[in-house]
Amino acid sequence: MSKRILPIVLVAMLPILSACGQPVADDKAAYVGEWRAQTMRLEVTKDGTVHYKRVRGNTTTSINAPLRRFEGDNLVVGIPFIETTFEVSQPPHQAAGTWKMVVDGMELTRAP
Numbered sequence: 001m002s003k004r005i006l007p008i009v010l011v012a013m014l015p016i017l018s019a020c021g022q023p024v025a026d027d028k029a030a031y032v033g034e035w036r037a038q039t040m041r042l043e044v045t046k047d048g049t050v051h052y053k054r055v056r057g058n059t060t061t062s063i064n065a066p067l068r069r070f071e072g073d074n075l076v077v078g079i080p081f082i083e084t085t086f087e088v089s090q091p092p093h094q095a096a097g098t099w100k101m102v103v104d105g106m107e108l109t110r111a112p
Contacts, residue, residue, distance in 0.1 A: 021048030021066025028070055030092035035101055035108035042086070042103060050077045052086070054106075 024032050024046055035042040043051040048067040053060065063084065068076045073088040090102035092110070099110035 021050075022069060023048045024067065025070075030099070031075070031101075033099070034111040035103070036111055037106050037108050040103075040106050040108065042108060044075070050075065050086075052077075054104075 024044065029046075031044045032046050033044065035044075039056065040054040041052070043049075044067065050063065050065055050067050052063040063077065065077045065079065065084075068078060068083055070076070071085065073091040075086040075088065076083055077086065078084055086103050087105075088101065088103050089105070090100070090107075092099055092101045094100075101108050101110070
C-alpha cells in the first residue's frame with residue numbers, strides 16, 4: 001500500500017474501530033454513571049463509552065473512547081493498538097450513603 005493511501009485508510013477506519021466498545025456487564029453495573037472530583041470527571045455509560053477529563057495545573061487530559069474490557073477492577077479504554085488503563089484501587093462502593101470509587105489515586109463521587 002502506498003504511503004499516501006495508508007493514512008487515508010486509517011482515518012476512514014477510525015469511526016469503525018472506535019465503535020467497538022463493550023457494553024458494561026451486569027456484574028460491573030456499579031461503574032456506570034458520572035464520577036466527579038474537583039479536578040477529575042469520569043463517565044462510564046451502559047453501552048460502553050468512557051468520557052474522562054482531568055486537570056493538573058495548566059494541563060488538561062481528555063479521553064472519549066470505547067470501553068475495551070475490565071481487567072479485574074481496572075477499566076481499559078481506547079481503540080485497538082491505542083489503549084489506556086484506568087487503575088481502580090477501590091471499586092464502586094457506598095460510604096455514608098454516597099457512592100465512591102478511587103481511580104488513578106483520585107477519590108471520585110458518583111453524581112446523583
